[in-house]
Amino acid sequence: MDIKEIKELVEILENSTLSTLEVVDKDGNSVLLEKSSAPAQVAVTAPVQPVVTPVQAAPAVEAVQADVASQAPSQMPTGHEGxxxxxxxxxxxxxxxxxxxxxxxxxxxxxxxxxxxxxxxxxxxxxxxxxxxxxxxxxxxxxxxxxxxxxxxxxxxx
CATH class of the missing domain: 2.40.50.100 (RNA polymerase II/Efflux pump adaptor protein, barrel-sandwich hybrid domain)
Structure with missing residues (x-):
């Protein structure tokens, strides 16, 4: 997970109603974001051992995507040219x-x-x-x- 992806996750958390967001990538690296009155804190950890079972972070990710999608304008303009x-x-x-x-x-x-x-x-x-x-x-x-x-x-x- 690169810094750009982490920054995007921070932005999503800041603009959502969630207080915590944890994402684990395919290599087992995890990012835990927590919202507080202070600026968002980011903890990135390397895997200690290979991930054997799938991480069940999908509901949190889906909740963030649904929250962001509800705030964003439609991307389907009609009659566009160019x-x-x-x-x-x-x-x-x-x-x-x-x-x-x-x-x-x-x-x-x-x-x-x-x-x-x-x-x-x-x-x-x-x-x-x-x-x-x-x-x-x-x-x-x-x-x-x-x-x-x-x-x-x-x-x-x-």
């Missing part, structure tokens, strides 16, 4: 650099490859999401403050 720009992470979507500024892009905005389209806040870090190609923004699929899932479509660019 290529999708998908979120590379879980986080909170922002169209503007700050509340008083203008949005980075609007529908109809001509963009260049590498131009910032939005910001996704993950673990108190602001991550600029760049355009993957030159084109025109044909659809914006998320609203300011929306909880975004990994792989969720944010924009369409033609």
């Amino acid at each position: 290529d999708p720009v998908d979120s590379p992470m879980v986080g909170v979507f922002y169209r503007k650099p700050s509340p008083d500024d203008e949005p980075y892009v609007e529908v109809g905005t001509q963009v260049k490859k590498g131009q910032t389209l939005c910001i996704i806040e993950a673990m108190k870090l602001m991550n600029e999401i760049p355009a993957e190609k030159d084109g025109v923004v044909t659809e914006i699929c998320a609203k300011d403050g929306d909880l975004i899932e990994f792989g969720q479509t944010l924009f369409y660019i033609k």
Whole structure:
């Protein structure tokens, strides 16, 4: 399990009603996350012996997925045109650099490859999401403050 996966698990826990989340990967490495009034604590352990029996963490994972899915907007926009720009992470979507500024892009905005389209806040870090190609923004699929899932479509660019 790499640090990116652990960060995504922390973000899921922070945005859910769960207080504890434990995940064990196929190699037997486990991650235990506990929510408290202090920042989330992460404990990563290496396997002491091979895992012989399956770990029954699936209900907790399903509960987190169901909780996140209930908070996320639909990913099935109709009438979209162009290529999708998908979120590379879980986080909170922002169209503007700050509340008083203008949005980075609007529908109809001509963009260049590498131009910032939005910001996704993950673990108190602001991550600029760049355009993957030159084109025109044909659809914006998320609203300011929306909880975004990994792989969720944010924009369409033609």
